Amino acid sequence: MVNESGQLYTIEGFAAALLLVFTIYLILSATNILTPGDTHITDMQLEQLGNDALAMMDTPTQYVETGNAYTAKQSDLEKYIMSPTNANLAEFNSTLSDYLNVKNISRDSLHYNAIVWYRNDVTGSIGSYQFSRSLPAITGREHFVRVTRLVTLSGLPIVPPPDPIFSNPPPAIPPNPPNPTMDNRPQTVLLDVTLWRD
Amino acid sequence: MARLNDDAQWIMLMAFIICIALFFLALIINESTLVGQTTAEGVLDFSKSDIQDLRSEILRIKDVEYTHGPYDPLTINGTRNATIQDIETIGIQRKSSLMQYSIDDTTFITTIHFNNGVTQYDETL
Numbered sequence: 001m002v003n004e005s006g007q008l009y010t011i012e013g014f015a016a017a018l019l020l021v022f023t024i025y026l027i028l029s030a031t032n033i034l035t036p037g038d039t040h041i042t043d044m045q046l047e048q049l050g051n052d053a054l055a056m057m058d059t060p061t062q063y064v065e066t067g068n069a070y071t072a073k074q075s076d077l078e079k080y081i082m083s084p085t086n087a088n089l090a091e092f093n094s095t096l097s098d099y100l101n102v103k104n105i106s107r108d109s110l111h112y113n114a115i116v117w118y119r120n121d122v123t124g125s126i127g128s129y130q131f132s133r134s135l136p137a138i139t140g141r142e143h144f145v146r147v148t149r150l151v152t153l154s155g156l157p158i159v160p161p162p163d164p165i166f167s168n169p170p171p172a173i174p175p176n177p178p179n180p181t182m183d184n185r186p187q188t189v190l191l192d193v194t195l196w197r198d
Numbered sequence: 199m200a201r202l203n204d205d206a207q208w209i210m211l212m213a214f215i216i217c218i219a220l221f222f223l224a225l226i227i228n229e230s231t232l233v234g235q236t237t238a239e240g241v242l243d244f245s246k247s248d249i250q251d252l253r254s255e256i257l258r259i260k261d262v263e264y265t266h267g268p269y270d271p272l273t274i275n276g277t278r279n280a281t282i283q284d285i286e287t288i289g290i291q292r293k294s295s296l297m298q299y300s301i302d303d304t305t306f307i308t309t310i311h312f313n314n315g316v317t318q319y320d321e322t323l
Binding site for chain 1: 204209293
């Protein structure tokens with residue numbers, strides 16, 4: 001004979017089950033559990049952002065019919081690396097920082113460290129020099145991603161005498177003369193940018 | 199001996215139901231993190247940006263050297279071979295990928311080769 005005296009218990013049980021499941025759902029959806037595997041997602045976003053920023057800077061911004069074949073359709077990135085004057089380095093720093101950090105309302109806190117890699121034609125080995133960086137400087141403990149961009153140069157980067165206006169360069173941009181082992185020839189260098197979120 | 203009291207049977211049953219519901223919820227959450235990871239890994243592994251970068255740089259070199267003529271007193275061949283070496287050496291050492299290109303002197307047909315061990319890309323322009 002079926003006994004129906006447990007009906008109330010059943011309803012109570014269902015109610016308890018629903019309450020528990022709903023509470024667990026609320027708790028789990030409110031907190032963000034970041035497992036080591038999840039850093040791939042933020043890395044991916046950072047890498048896309050960095051690559052896009054460099055691609056934008058490597059897009060020619062002018063078109064001149066006549067004159068020097070190289071400077072006719074030069075991109076900003078080529079200009080910055082070809083002549084790393086204090087003014088150009090400051091422009092590189094502000095442009096890249098803006099591309100990386102500008103958001104709708106506030107600014108993001110992304111930092112970068114830019115190195116130029118080149119090849120010496122005599123020894124066949126590669127070398128590098130510090131091109132630009134944001135402050136605070138990289139310590140090596142950051143969780144960073146690397147983005148790179150090939151840049152074509154028409155010769156050795158020309159570092160002019162210090163500009164009197166920028167005689168005190170902004171702290172974010174140290175003066176960076178190219179490494180002496182760099183060749184004076186048309187060449188392709190690699191701009192190696194390390195990105196991290198503070 | 200008194201009759202066996204079976205009042206708590208329902209409560210035990212409900213406990214089992216809750217357990218099973220929680221188990222499936224945990225399974226779903228576990229799967230969701232895995233999905234995000236594999237997607238991001240897939241995007242990171244595929245070297246879209248590297249190929250686009252290499253391609254645009256070769257087109258830039260071709261444009262400067264062939265459309266506008268050499269931009270340096272050096273011979274066009276010496277210049278280009280050095281640039282090919284630049285891209286290949288820097289690519290191997292800093293990008294751990296093989297990046298090569300060639301431009302035919304008469305037909306201007308350009309071939310691009312990219313291989314980073316996971317993705318291989320060949321193009322003839």
